[in-house]
Amino acid sequence: xxxxxxxxxxxxxxxxxxxxxxxxxxxxxxxxxxxxxxxxxxxxxxxxxxxxxxxxxxxxxxxxxxxxxxxxxxxxxxxxxxxxxxxxxxxxxxxxxxxxxxxxxxxxxxxxxxxxxxxxxxxxxxxxxxxxxxxxxxxxxxxxxxxxxxxxxxxxxxxxxxxxxxxxxxxxxxxxxxxxxxxxxxxxxxxxxxxxxxxxxxxxxxxxxxxxxxxxxxxxxxxxxxxxxxxxxxxxxxxxxxxxxxxxxxxxxxxxxxxxxxxxxxxxxxxxxxxxxxxxxxxxxxxxxxxxxxxxxxxxxxxxxxxxxxxxxxxxxxxxxxxxxxxxxxxxxxxxxxxxxxxxxxxxxxxxxxxxxxxxxxxxxxxxxxxxxxxxxxxxxxxxxxxxxxxxxxxxxxxxxxxxxxxxxxxxxxxxxxxxxxxxxxxxxx
Amino acid sequence: xxxxxxxxxxxxxxxxxxxxxxxxxxxxxxxxxxxxxxxxxxxxxxxxxxxxxxxxxxxxxxxxxxxxxxxxxxxxxxxxxxxxxxxxxxxxxxxxxxxxxxxxxxxxxxxxxxxxxxxxxxxxxxxxxxxxxxxxxxxxxxxxxxxxxxxxxxxxxxxxxxxxxxxxxxxxxxxxxxxxxxxxxxxxxxxxxxxxxxxxxxxxxxxxxxxxxxxxxxxxxxxxxxxxxxxxxxxxxxxxxxxxxxxxxxxxxxxxxxxxxxxxxxxxxxxxxxxxxxxxxxxxxxxxxxxxxxxxxxxxxxxxxxxxxxxxxxxxxxxxxxxxxxxxxxxxxxxxxxxxxxxxxxxxxxxxxxxxxxxxxxxxxxxxxxxxxxxxxxxxxxxxxxxxxxxxxxxxxxxx
Numbered sequence: 053x054x055x056x057x058x059x060x061x062x063x064x065x066x067x068x069x070x071x072x073x074x075x076x077x078x079x080x081x082x083x084x085x086x087x088x089x090x091x092x093x094x095x096x097x098x099x100x101x102x103x104x105x106x107x108x109x110x111x112x113x114x115x116x117x118x119x120x121x122x123x124x125x126x127x128x129x130x131x132x133x134x135x136x137x138x139x140x141x142x143x144x145x146x147x148x149x150x151x152x153x154x155x156x157x158x159x160x161x162x163x164x165x166x167x168x169x170x171x172x173x174x175x176x177x178x179x180x181x182x183x184x185x186x187x188x189x190x191x192x193x194x195x196x197x198x199x200x201x202x203x204x205x206x207x208x209x210x211x212x213x214x215x216x217x218x219x220x221x222x223x224x225x226x227x228x229x230x231x232x233x234x235x236x237x238x239x240x241x242x243x244x245x246x247x248x249x250x251x252x253x254x255x256x257x258x259x260x261x262x263x264x265x266x267x268x269x270x271x272x273x274x275x276x277x278x279x280x281x282x283x284x285x286x287x288x289x290x291x292x293x294x295x296x297x298x299x300x301x302x303x304x305x306x307x308x309x310x311x312x313x314x315x316x317x318x319x320x321x322x323x324x325x326x327x328x329x330x331x332x333x334x335x336x337x338x339x340x341x342x343x344x345x346x347x348x349x350x351x352x353x354x355x356x357x358x359x360x361x362x363x364x365x366x367x368x369x370x371x372x373x374x375x376x377x378x379x380x381x382x383x384x385x386x387x388x389x390x391x392x393x394x395x396x397x398x399x400x401x402x403x404x405x406x407x408x409x410x411x412x413x414x415x416x417x418x419x420x421x422x423x424x425x426x427x428x429x430x431x432x433x434x435x436x437x438x439x440x441x442x443x444x445x446x447x448x449x450x451x452x453x454x455x456x457x458x459x460x461x462x463x464x465x466x467x468x469x470x471x472x473x474x475x476x477x478x479x480x481x482x
Numbered sequence: 483x484x485x486x487x488x489x490x491x492x493x494x495x496x497x498x499x500x501x502x503x504x505x506x507x508x509x510x511x512x513x514x515x516x517x518x519x520x521x522x523x524x525x526x527x528x529x530x531x532x533x534x535x536x537x538x539x540x541x542x543x544x545x546x547x548x549x550x551x552x553x554x555x556x557x558x559x560x561x562x563x564x565x566x567x568x569x570x571x572x573x574x575x576x577x578x579x580x581x582x583x584x585x586x587x588x589x590x591x592x593x594x595x596x597x598x599x600x601x602x603x604x605x606x607x608x609x610x611x612x613x614x615x616x617x618x619x620x621x622x623x624x625x626x627x628x629x630x631x632x633x634x635x636x637x638x639x640x641x642x643x644x645x646x647x648x649x650x651x652x653x654x655x656x657x658x659x660x661x662x663x664x665x666x667x668x669x670x671x672x673x674x675x676x677x678x679x680x681x682x683x684x685x686x687x688x689x690x691x692x693x694x695x696x697x698x699x700x701x702x703x704x705x706x707x708x709x710x711x712x713x714x715x716x717x718x719x720x721x722x723x724x725x726x727x728x729x730x731x732x733x734x735x736x737x738x739x740x741x742x743x744x745x746x747x748x749x750x751x752x753x754x755x756x757x758x759x760x761x762x763x764x765x766x767x768x769x770x771x772x773x774x775x776x777x778x779x780x781x782x783x784x785x786x787x788x789x790x791x792x793x794x795x796x797x798x799x800x801x802x803x804x805x806x807x808x809x810x811x812x813x814x815x816x817x818x819x820x821x822x823x824x825x826x827x828x829x830x831x832x833x834x835x836x837x838x839x840x841x842x843x844x845x846x847x848x849x850x851x852x853x854x855x856x857x858x859x860x861x862x863x864x865x866x867x868x869x870x871x872x873x874x875x876x877x878x879x880x881x882x
Contacts, residue, residue, distance in 0.1 A: 158630035304739025
């Protein structure tokens with residue numbers, strides 16, 4: 053009888069404790085559920101993603117995740133918009149950071165603050181720049197979880213740098229000397245090896261080179277600052293290097309691929325590219341030479357910021373509460389320390405939380421790809437992209453103008469003035 | 483079925499059957515009108531935001547959102563209200579079809595009415611998926627909708643002002659020029675190339691059959707797939723085309739990255755894909771030209787050039803018109819090849835109209851502006867097509 057009573061009491065206690073926990077967390081998953089995770093990670097990640105889903109199911113048996121590859125980031129954005137309009141949303145979706153602000157302001161994402169509170173997640177653990185990107189300006193709440201974070205870095209040929217006694221510039225002032233020292237010319241005067249290749253096919257790749265210097269795309273008075281003297285000065289400087297054959301501005305269809313190929317073939321010492329391709333660089337170079345990565349050279353202001361790119365995970369507001377609950381558990385798991393380190397290992401994307409940048413798994417990652425160390429050390433230099441929706445239209449005009457200057461030989465001052473006028477027109481039309 | 487068929491079978495004036503038709507058709511009229519009117523009312527309070535009913539609409543939407551989030555079912559009134567507002571256009575169309583049905587029943591014979599019944603589903607789908615979106619563009623072009631938010635405002639002609647008197651004008655002008663330039667070259671190359679190839683391959687031998695098949699084959703390959711292959715072929719430093727040119731000591735340009743050549747690069751793909759189609763259409767038309775004409779001409783001493791100039795070409799005029807109109811319309815709407823190959827760049831050198839509209843919608847989240855640009859584009863396209871048809875009706879001879 054005593055045994056029975058003890059058993060009964062124990063059972064009662066377990067039930068009471070479970071109920072108490074359930075009460076504490078209103079977002080707990082209590083019943084088996086299958087959720088969809090929409091993503092845009094291509095074929096090379098398929099096996100890894102399936103493994104990840106299986107591992108998650110092992111740890112959380114109540115939740116089954118079905119990863120669905122939708123297409124590229126743009127295609128995913130289109131489909132998600134259609135799904136939101138058609139009330140047929142997934143529980144979790146990947147979203148490129150450039151779309152986040154519009155999604156947040158349109159009220160289509162779930163506010164994650166209550167979930168952080170329920171699960172005791174410390175928001176300060178998120179890398180500061182990533183957290184800002186995930187935060188809606190209007191209420192200061194986080195609406196997404198940093199997932200595949202990347203930024204712009206300089207890939208450099210470490211073998212050439214060592215053999216020829218070069219120093220990778222850490223300051224903008226050192227760039228000129230490096231350009232001259234690292235370039236090699238053919239007998240006919242054409243460039244045999246470029247010292248530097250500037251990424252000009254996306255605004256992320258060059259924006260902070262200018263803004264670190266103090267250039268303002270949109271000034272406080274609401275007008276464009278791209279025709280200001282400081283902007284003209286930097287543009288002139290880069291044009292001088294390009295005209296002298298030390299560097300080129302990669303722009304247009306296929307320019308990213310060509311730039312990479314030049315680097316792999318030893319025809320460029322430094323290229324600016326996304327850190328998310330670090331494993332691709334590693335595999336393509338395949339030991340032909342040593343390479344490493346460095347941050348952007350600091351401007352005289354001391355700033356050496358780069359911009360955050362990559363993807364976040366959002367939970368659509370139109371998902372059912374049960375879907376949201378399960379979606380959050382999965383999104384949190386996959387973006388947490390261990391999950392994000394696994395991503396870093398197979399891709400080149402960075403972890404989104406400080407807690408991931410320590411411990412054994414982290415050490416193992418650094419040992420496998422030493423280039424990560426410098427990247428993670430500079431993680432606080434990664435700034436969020438400007439979240440204003442029209443900002444991309446403005447920087448796009450800037451990108452076209454810079455390409456005209458650097459690739460087609462258009463005059464600097466006139467072209468930048470024209471660009472500023474166009475942007476001012478865009479701003480007036482808001 | 484037989485009872486129904488008897489009811490509306492051949493109308494005989496003054497008979498009981500006719501009266502039955504009329505009574506039934508009146509029922510259709512009345513029910514159709516009521517449904518259509520209710521649909522219009524729903525459209526007014528939902529899509530056009532008739533403010534007098536704003537609270538009611540908000541209540542329904544909140545009930546639906548609550549249902550999505552918590553699973554708590556809506557009441558019948560809430561569900562009926564929400565769904566009829568959401569599907570107001572379907573309701574209007576159903577009402578109109580019932581009215582039309584009543585009209586057909588009232589005045590037509592059974593055989594005709596039967597035909598109408600058969601086309602009704604297709605008519606409904608056509609109206610819902612083709613004409614309604616077109617009409618809805620008009621509504622969207624007067625709003626500030628961004629494709630995502632549920633609450634949008636009507637902003638009058640603001641989007642049209644942006645298009646014609648703001649920063650949109652420069653883009654509109656550029657995209658129209660690029661689109662027309664692209665269209666001109668595609669129409670010219672496809673028609674001229676297709677005609678030349680048709681003349682060349684107009685022989686029924688085994689080898690020419692194979693050549694014809696080879697020429698036509700690119701049409702079967704998906705545009706995106708061909709576009710990716712052309713991107714590789716047209717690459718500046720590592721492309722196949724420039725490698726071939728280098729064998730002749732010619733330094734080829736960076737076809738798709740250089741603003742001067744980018745449109746030519748895209749046109750190469752277009753020509754490769756479309757010339758086979760034009761050739762096949764011309765070939766089939768050539769087979770229809772009576773041989774008597776050529777025989778009579780040769781008796782009169784006409785040579786090959788004369789036969790082509792005075793028999794083949796005029797007899798192919800209707801086919802040329804058909805190809806002209808269809809190629810013109812399809813090339814004005816070009817998107818996929820441009821999107822894959824250049825995305826409209828460099829420096830907007832290949833920014834065709836649809837690519838611009840796409841960018842406005844899905845990259846800038848300005849579906850409102852995209853709608854106004856689309857409507858202007860539609861009107862231009864319609865105008866060009868009407869002009870072409872009018873001109874051709876005067877100058878194309880359809881007699882054989």
